[in-house]
Amino acid sequence: MSTPPSFTPDPKRRRPGSDDAHVVGEDARSGAPTPPPEAIAPQMWRISEDEADAARPLMPRTLDQPQRDSSPIFPRRSTPQPAPPSYQPASASNPPSYAPGSGRATQPAASGSGTYAPSGNGPRQVTINRSQAAPVAPPRSAAPASAPRPRRRRRHPILKTLCLFLVIVLAWGGFLLWDANTNMGRVSALSGAADTPGTTYLLAGSDSRADGAVKDGFDESERADSIMLVNVAPNGQTVALSIPRDTYAEIPGVGWDKINASYAYGGPQLLVETVEKLTGLTVDHFVQIGMGAVPDMVDAVGGVELCYDNDADDQYSGLTWTAGCHTVDGTTALQFSRMRYQDPEGDIGRTKRQRQVISKVIASAASPATLVNPAKTLRVERAGSKSFTVDEDSSVLTVASLVMALRSASSNQMMGVPPIESLNFTTSAGASAVLLRDTTAGDFFAKLRAGTLTTSDLNQVDGV
Template sequence: MLLLVALLAWPVGLLVWANGKIQRTDALSGASGTDGTTYLLAGSDARGDGGVAEDGTTGQRTDTILVLHVPASGPTALISLPRDTYVEVPGNGPAKLNAAYAWGGAPLLVQTVEGLTGLTVDHYAEIGMGGVSQIVDAVDGVNLCYDADVDDPDSGMVWTAGCHDVDGTQALAFARMRKSDPQGDVGRALRQRQLIGAVMGKVSPGALAVRPGQQVSLVDAGTAALTTDEDASIVDLGRLALAFKAANGADGITGTPPISSMDYRPGGIGSTVLLDPDLTPAFFADIRDGALPAGEVGGIPGS
């Protein structure tokens, strides 16, 4: 009986404890809801943060922006928005997408993404890239693959083509590398999704059930690195994880919106990524309605 009580009490206690450790911030716009559930995932990259390589940039920015949408019916979609996407930032005019975060943090990023996609963000989750290392180490490392040799001083990624077991520091460099990738931000987004998928594969309920010590260390690392919107609970994060897994499965959708140019130069803000103005609105409407077939979407034009 005591063993049964302990087995039942442990997950409940862990849930309550984890929920109390979540860091929250005002992020949501309060806009009228759209069909389905939409999550905005951002990777914040603060220079000087532990584990983040220095590259001369100061302050904080978001190099990773993902829209995860679960429609009422149809495939779950995970769409990467390149950080340099040319957008209209509310109150600031045309700019690169990650400028919204630099200027107004999570609230302005949420508003900008809502204006771009037509989807109301129901939950926001931000992970400090410096915390990626601790999360990977908490699951005893992951196996990652990249089919090229890399020696990239900006990210710290040193790689021999193929698949390798990596620790947290190596995983962070894998997720941050951009300049040595011929696909730039699009290629980096692919590797970041691979990394998150690899971590999730190590934290499946079956794998953790007999390792309570790892459960605690993972919650510690995850909640230290993660900031969510003001309304999110640990249950919402669990649903987000399940949605992410579904999007990356055989029945999900991953990729980018339709891209017209990877080097659009409107003047005054340098090189930007231009989404196709004719195809993008219908694309996000189909994502909202679950109308697209499962598989890869978007990508670099002509690739």
């Protein structure tokens, strides 16, 4: 037991024992009572200042005792004290602060309350409930802070503009694709032969005179005025090969004749079979362009610049040309691509000029000046789609891939004709034709299939 802070033991004094006990006023040794002195007469202490007998002294208190409250410990029932605001009466059978125990103190009921169960043998313990001992002072109201300003949402006008622009471009591109597919012609042209490695396109220019676009003095049936084979080898090499229209070749089911005659005999499908027999390549996509549409395509792009180093005044094609480069319209471009009688290279020179016209039209159609102009783009798309005829398995995307292949071949200078042995070969029928080296140029087409051609393998003419 710890010593109270106010107690200091005096060694001269001792606790009285049983031998010192006696009745005040009696003699300790004899049985006759002796009246005690006046100074030490027994007195009755007053415990509270409210007691009526003021003659008795008030019991002194030690320093470790709290100040006595003037209010009685147990208030009278006749004068009940008002309950504090935080006080809530509990049931009379079992007050909330009291729980009978068996000598062990229970755990506090809640944080901040000192509730203890009284021991079975010890003194009664008082329960102190801090939540009910005194009313809780209301929290001091803080000065009202200014309401925070609503955060403005950041807007991104540049991002919104880009998204809107992207949507418009995609919608415009989708419309052009749909419109081109609608206007493009379809024809059954593929042979159905087994596929060969790589991708092969056959581009044929029809010289139909029915539309009046071609006026060269001939009334023959429709023939292939130009034949171009575009091959993308498995290794990625792209070659655009112009096959002269008068090339002497074997036509399946017909025999040996000029290769363009196959179109007159059996249309696009027989032309495809003849080219496949000559080259050993299976044609994957067939694209035909009417020569009568050349003026519309050139005019749609605003004209093209063409170059030719000789003067010409050809009565069959109608071309009148001064040596040099000139920006021409659609009609002159068609005459330029058809003229051959005043060209020293004949049919070979014509294929060169045809490739020049095709390259210039593609470059102008794909230029930024055309693509950023919706009206001009629509004119080019309408002119091109109405002039193209494709096989039943192809679409405008096929034409687009063909255009990309042509641009690749042109940039790599892989455009030309196969090796030629003679430009004036006389057939058994007495007609003049172009004879390939070794008749069919087998070695050349083997390199084409393997993708191992070089620029030196192109445009070779023996005896020139």
